[in-house]
Amino acid sequence: MFGSDFDPNDATSDDRDQSSLPVGDSSPLAKQRSVKRRSRAVNQLPVDKRARQGGWLFLVALAVFFMAGMVLYGLYAFTRWDTIQRQTPLPGSLLISTALLLIISLMTHLATRSVRRDRIAATSVLLLSSVLLAILFTVLQCQAIYEMLLAMADGRGTGVGIFGMVISLVVLHALHVLGGVIALGIVGALNTLGRYDHERHWPIDFSATYWHFLDLVWLIMLGIFWATSGGFSI
Template sequence: MYATLAPPGQPWKVPHNKRMPERTVPQPLDRQQWQGAALFLASLFMFFVSSIILYFLYAYWRRDEPQAAMELPGMFLISTVALLGISVLVHKATKLVRRDRCSATATVLGLATVLSFVFMVAQGYSMWQMLQTPQMRNGFYQGVGSMVVVLAILHALHVVGGIIALGLVGARCYEGRYDHERHGAVDFAAAYWHFLDLVWLFMLAAFWSTTAGFNF
């Protein structure tokens, strides 16, 4: 921890095994990746914002249809909890990789992958429940219920991409390819899942405000 004394006129020397850790500096490749990632997330953000705005307009136009009085499956809330859990885990992974704890990072990403499958199963069951309601059976294309299903499927397709990213990043982290200097892929995977989380929360709020609420 302390530098050793040196003769007058010579610089102090720090033992090699006692050097303080260098400050983490993003590599040039990481900067290039983040520029592309920022553009990618910005384009997705505009796409989902436009979709939610169009959903509100459609829901207002169809406000007198029977589907406007239908209830949302309670499983939507369970899938939301799973999605929030994924965000917590991937955020933890970004902290662990900066400490060169690759094995722990891979484990946390593996747990996030398991939760992502829980989310997909819950979403699939929720949409199946919606399709079994009388309002949906009597007119799938005649109300907000159909748009809820379409937007949920659209979000789920992007979740599939997030699952693939978790698997690839987790496997490479297990191989020791990331450390306190090279962790751009882990950070991007985390940012992507935070984005999916935020989009789903906005979607869920839109669904809740244009239907009869949740069915528990």
């Protein structure tokens, strides 16, 4: 009926051979692109995953560190409830620097959304503006530390009491802020050079997360300072 030259088995074999060819392998260029895509999936994504895991471990370690410091401070302060230092207001510049820290946290969050839309210029502006505000935050923290040192020198503190521990915690937080400033500057510069886009933006995400973490730590510290001192001078 089909003719003597038709072999169903041969047709089936040809169909299997054609169906086994990968889609898009019709040219050397397509094959090269396919290899590159598989290479990115194998090599780059695990690198990002390892970096993300390392970043979270770093934040957990910092959280434990700050938590231990605040617990020690709280125990020390509440055992000296009647000390004269408790009636001494803390510098009002601590409140101003808190507002700056909240703005920095917001701007870094906006940067993570901007880079996902490939708005490279807007992302760079947000990141570099955050760096400038972070530097101003550090300056205000230094001013607050200077005012507390003057208070202790005037006899309103003993130098080893509550003000001394407040200064220690503020300095520790400020040092981590400086680390965040350096990281933001590097990430902002790399973004300006076009290193990040809607697919590759984990460093920007982690920088924002780090600043959210510093924000949360500072708010907790500020609440403890307020509860164990004479409030804030305004």
